[in-house]
Amino acid sequence: MSLFEVVAILLAGVAAGTINTVVGSGTLITFPTLLAFGIPPVTANVSNTVGLVPGSLSGAIGYRAELVGQRARLVRLGSASLFGGVLGALLLLWLPSAAFDAIVPVLILLGCLLVVVGPRISRRVAARAEARGGMAEQGVWWVWPAVALAGVYGGYFGAAQGVLLMGILGIGVADTMQRHNATKNVLAMLVNGVAAVIFIVVADVDWRVAGLIALGSVIGGQIGATVGRRLPATVLRAVIVVVGVVALLTFLL
Numbered sequence: 001m002s003l004f005e006v007v008a009i010l011l012a013g014v015a016a017g018t019i020n021t022v023v024g025s026g027t028l029i030t031f032p033t034l035l036a037f038g039i040p041p042v043t044a045n046v047s048n049t050v051g052l053v054p055g056s057l058s059g060a061i062g063y064r065a066e067l068v069g070q071r072a073r074l075v076r077l078g079s080a081s082l083f084g085g086v087l088g089a090l091l092l093l094w095l096p097s098a099a100f101d102a103i104v105p106v107l108i109l110l111g112c113l114l115v116v117v118g119p120r121i122s123r124r125v126a127a128r129a130e131a132r133g134g135m136a137e138q139g140v141w142w143v144w145p146a147v148a149l150a151g152v153y154g155g156y157f158g159a160a161q162g163v164l165l166m167g168i169l170g171i172g173v174a175d176t177m178q179r180h181n182a183t184k185n186v187l188a189m190l191v192n193g194v195a196a197v198i199f200i201v202v203a204d205v206d207w208r209v210a211g212l213i214a215l216g217s218v219i220g221g222q223i224g225a226t227v228g229r230r231l232p233a234t235v236l237r238a239v240i241v242v243v244g245v246v247a248l249l250t251f252l253l
Contacts, residue, residue, distance in 0.1 A: 021062060054214045062222055
């Protein structure tokens with residue numbers, strides 16, 4: 001591996017860690033970078049997943065203040081992410097990549113739409129829940145299976161997983177955007193973590209690549225937490241949509 005490749009992968013890891021913490025979709029930077037250097041797609045995918053786990057942890061730590069009081073929610077929704085992450089990782093190993101190619105753009109578009117219309121829908125959901133005795137801290141009933149499905153997608157590939165999670169949380173759980181972002185970082189970390197464990201055991205991981213991405217993503221996680229926690233809800237929502245649209249165009253083109 002040349003010095004240029006080392007620097008490029010390291011910087012891609014920093015950018016991915018930053019974007020993942022603020023929004024999600026950092027894979028759209030690291031994965032194409034690895035492919036450009038001739039790394040086989042499956043090896044690039046699993047090495048990227050393993051490398052981004054420390055960055056997810058870094059971002060979650062950066063948002064620790066917003067995680068206060070969310071223990072019950074994280075335990076409940078974390079189980080959904082773990083379940084989905086395991087299933088998604090296994091699907092990556094069992095199915096041809098074409099199996100998910102058609103649905104990925106649809107999921108990203110859905111995530112963007114959920115983020116845009118989320119506040120309005122969330123108010124209606126909260127009003128109906130209040131009429132039935134109040135919205136539970138963990139959200140309405142469909143949040144768990146929706147988070148599990150996002151975990152399946154995250155374990156399989158992961159780009160724009162954060163966009164989907166923010167859309168789900170924004171509609172189904174009554175809380176602020178910043179606290180949703182903190183929750184999203186933990187859930188994404190669980191998905192990436194459990195998928196990484198499976199990949200380490202049964203797949204071909206390029207440890208040089210994974211190590212460089214890990215180092216870069218840890219730095220990026222702290223940068224993303226510093227920037228993301230200062231963004232107003234409307235700005236954060238706009239950033240999420242922009243990243244989601246870029247992700248959608250990347251897949252379509």
